[in-house]
Amino acid sequence: MTEAEAVVVGVRVRPFAEREIQNHATLCVSMSQKSTCIYDSSGKEQMFTFDESFWSHDGYDDDGTGYLRPKRGSQYADQKYVFDTFGKRVLDNAWNGYHCCLFAYGQTGSGKSYSMVGYGNNKGIVPISCEEIFRRIAKDDGNGNSYEVMVSAIEIYNEAVQDQSPRLARL
Numbered sequence: 001m002t003e004a005e006a007v008v009v010g011v012r013v014r015p016f017a018e019r020e021i022q023n024h025a026t027l028c029v030s031m032s033q034k035s036t037c038i039y040d041s042s043g044k045e046q047m048f049t050f051d052e053s054f055w056s057h058d059g060y061d062d063d064g065t066g067y068l069r070p071k072r073g074s075q076y077a078d079q080k081y082v083f084d085t086f087g088k089r090v091l092d093n094a095w096n097g098y099h100c101c102l103f104a105y106g107q108t109g110s111g112k113s114y115s116m117v118g119y120g121n122n123k124g125i126v127p128i129s130c131e132e133i134f135r136r137i138a139k140d141d142g143n144g145n146s147y148e149v150m151v152s153a154i155e156i157y158n159e160a161v162q163d164q165s166p167r168l169a170r171l
Ligand SMILES: Nc1ncnc2c1ncn2[C@@H]1O[C@H](COP(=O)(O)OP(=O)(O)OP(=O)(O)O)[C@@H](O)[C@H]1O
Pocket: 013, 014, 015, 017, 056, 068, 106, 107, 108, 109, 110, 111, 112, 113, 114, 115, 119
């Protein structure tokens, strides 16, 4: 990990919620690789560059199990893609002994829980990481190493810190 990579930032756009569709919401974001473009009401563009721009607004279908996968040729970022490009990076660094933190920031209903924990078959970064941690431990079986896994998770809401670890342990 180089100093330049010490902090990485990604943005993700979720599909319109039912209420937004009913209110005839207008899409004002577009993404291309690492760039995110936001249009104001006059159509003026503002371009931002992040380490990753995850387009999850459209271009997906259900694979029959409830999992949302990209349609052929679409740029839809599914849960696996988000884990592979962001979650795995944090996990790999933690595995190499670095103290790491991954947090989701956004207004209510913006998709933080979806990305971090997920819903149904669309597992988020936390459960995929847990599976990966125990897969790596199992793979190392017989090499004489011992592992201790501890989990903690906090939620900061209205500037109050809440320990969500017991909730996480029930997943
Ligand atoms: N990438 C996505 N693809 C499909 N649906 C999504 C995606 N992100 C979020 N959603 C949907 O949008 C809704 C709101 O998402 P979510 O519950 O993750 O928001 P949140 O930011 O955690 O909200 P809160 O702060 O109120 O807990 C949910 O119904 C969720 O299923």
